[in-house]
Amino acid sequence: MSAVAADAPVAQPFEIVPRKGLPIVALVLVGVVVAIARDARWGLVFCHVVGGGLWTAIDLFVGFVIGPILRSMPPPARVEFSKRFMPKMLLVLPTIVTMTLAAGFQLARQDGFLDTSNPRHAWVVVSFCVVGVMAVVALAYLGPANVAVLFELRKPQPDPRVVQKLMQRFVYTTGITGVMQIATLVIMTRLVS
Amino acid sequence: MTESLVDRKLPPVTEIGAAAMVAVAVGVIFNAAYLPKHAPTAVAVAILIVAAALETTNLFLVSRIQDFAWARFKQVAGWFLVAYAVIAGMIEYAFIYDDTRGTQLVILTLMLVLFMLNVPVLAAFTVARYERV
Numbered sequence: 001m002s003a004v005a006a007d008a009p010v011a012q013p014f015e016i017v018p019r020k021g022l023p024i025v026a027l028v029l030v031g032v033v034v035a036i037a038r039d040a041r042w043g044l045v046f047c048h049v050v051g052g053g054l055w056t057a058i059d060l061f062v063g064f065v066i067g068p069i070l071r072s073m074p075p076p077a078r079v080e081f082s083k084r085f086m087p088k089m090l091l092v093l094p095t096i097v098t099m100t101l102a103a104g105f106q107l108a109r110q111d112g113f114l115d116t117s118n119p120r121h122a123w124v125v126v127s128f129c130v131v132g133v134m135a136v137v138a139l140a141y142l143g144p145a146n147v148a149v150l151f152e153l154r155k156p157q158p159d160p161r162v163v164q165k166l167m168q169r170f171v172y173t174t175g176i177t178g179v180m181q182i183a184t185l186v187i188m189t190r191l192v193s
Numbered sequence: 194m195t196e197s198l199v200d201r202k203l204p205p206v207t208e209i210g211a212a213a214m215v216a217v218a219v220g221v222i223f224n225a226a227y228l229p230k231h232a233p234t235a236v237a238v239a240i241l242i243v244a245a246a247l248e249t250t251n252l253f254l255v256s257r258i259q260d261f262a263w264a265r266f267k268q269v270a271g272w273f274l275v276a277y278a279v280i281a282g283m284i285e286y287a288f289i290y291d292d293t294r295g296t297q298l299v300i301l302t303l304m305l306v307l308f309m310l311n312v313p314v315l316a317a318f319t320v321a322r323y324e325r326v
Contacts, residue, residue, distance in 0.1 A: 017272075029283070036287060098280055102287060109291055114228045125226045132218035139312050140211035144319035147269065151320050161199045162323045 014083050016150045021091045028095050032102050039110065044103045051100030052188065056181045058093065063174035071171075075160065082167075083153050086146055093138075101131060113191065120191055127187045134180045137173050145169040198323045204254040209247055210315040213307065216244035220304045224297060237300045244307050248314070255318060262324030266317045273313035281309040 035043030066085075070078055104127075108114050113124045145166040152158045152166070220240035224232045255266075288301055 029279070033283065033286070036290060094276070094280070098283065102283055105287060106291075109228075114225075116227065116230060121226075125222070128222040128225055132215075132222055135218055136211055136214045140207065140214050140315055143312070144207070144316040147316050148319045148323055151265075151269075152323055159197050159199070159323070161197045165199050166319075166323075 013154060014087070016087055016147065016154065017090055018087050021088070025091055025095045028099055032099050035103060036106050039106070041110070044107050044110070047099045047103035048107055051096045051103065052184070054096045055093070055100055056184060058089075058096075059177050059181050062089075063178050067170065067174055079153060079158070079163070082149060086150055090146060090150070094143075097138075123187050123191050127184065127191075130180050130183050130187065134177060137176055137180075141169050141173055198325070201322065203258060203322055206251055206255055206318045207315060209251045209254070210311055210318075213244050213247035213251065213311050214315075216240055216247060217304050217308045217311065220244060221301065221308075224301055224304075229292065231295075231297050234296055234300070237297075241300060241303055241307075244304065248307055248311055251311075251314060255314065260326050262321040262326055265324045266321035268317075269320045270313040270317035273316045274309070277309045277312050281305045 031043070032047050034040075035047055070081060073081070108124050112118050113120050115121060149163055149166045152162050220237060223240065224237055226232070255261075285302060285305055288298060293301060
């Protein structure tokens with residue numbers, strides 16, 4: 001069995017959930033609820049397009065640009081980057097995902113895509129499946145790993161093996177997320193064309 | 194020198210939780226694909242029972258773990274529950290707003306409850322398994 005070095009560098013405390021960002025999250029969620037309650041077309045389109053664009057761009061950028069750069073950096077630099085980057089992602093991603101899906105569902109209802117007789121209904125069901133796959137990956141593997149890494153990095157002496165094992169989940173799921181995001185782009189452009 | 198918690202053998206809570214999540218996702222997609230009409234109730238209920246059974250198994254397995262960081266587990270699960278109650282509440286609001294009624298609303302609500310309970314368990318377990326007691 002391997003071991004953790006007792007003389008490892010001491011970690012500095014940091015916020016796992018950036019509290020300063022919570023009012024912004026609340027504001028966005030209230031905005032989504034108001035857009036749904038008023039059936040405001042522009043508000044729904046704004047939430048869906050802005051949220052969806054950010055979600056896809058962040059997923060692809062983090063997975064295929066930031067990820068490989070991070071893996072080539074020395075471990076202490078990786079740790080420092082993760083301590084600053086991951087707490088923000090903990091707020092940003094669930095917020096834009098909720099914003100995108102809630103507004104998207106209402107738009108699909110408004111446009112009649114939810115009706116089984118609509119010729120584009122199949123595309124909506126395929127998009128549900130894509131979101132389902134991403135939800136399982138994000139909620140069962142990535143989200144918990146993200147939080148666990150942050151708790152580990154906050155310890156006086158983080159275990160590098162724990163951090164490495166948890167970070168492997170990001171590497172393994174990058175391909176799945178990338179394929180699903182590209183599928184989303186195809187489905188969404190097919191729906192509106 | 195202290196032993197790494199990576200090598201600790203624990204029940205497959207993440208895998209079972211992911212399977213429950215798949216069942217919930219399939220159930221919600223199955224029901225949502227039929228909106229605004231009603232999906233066949235028997236199939237939807239069967240999926241619901243599978244998801245509930247998997248989550249119950251998970252709770253049982255977690256409850257039997259010895260020398261576990263329960264304080265951390267409860268802390269993380271509690272905050273995740275608050276966050277996902279808000280998200281599930283928003284989804285439920287959308288279902289009601291869109292005139293989803295009767296058996297379909299009951300099934301979708303129960304699936305949302307399972308979703309809301311599953312995510313905190315998965316997150317809390319992943320954090321607590323690497324905490325020393």
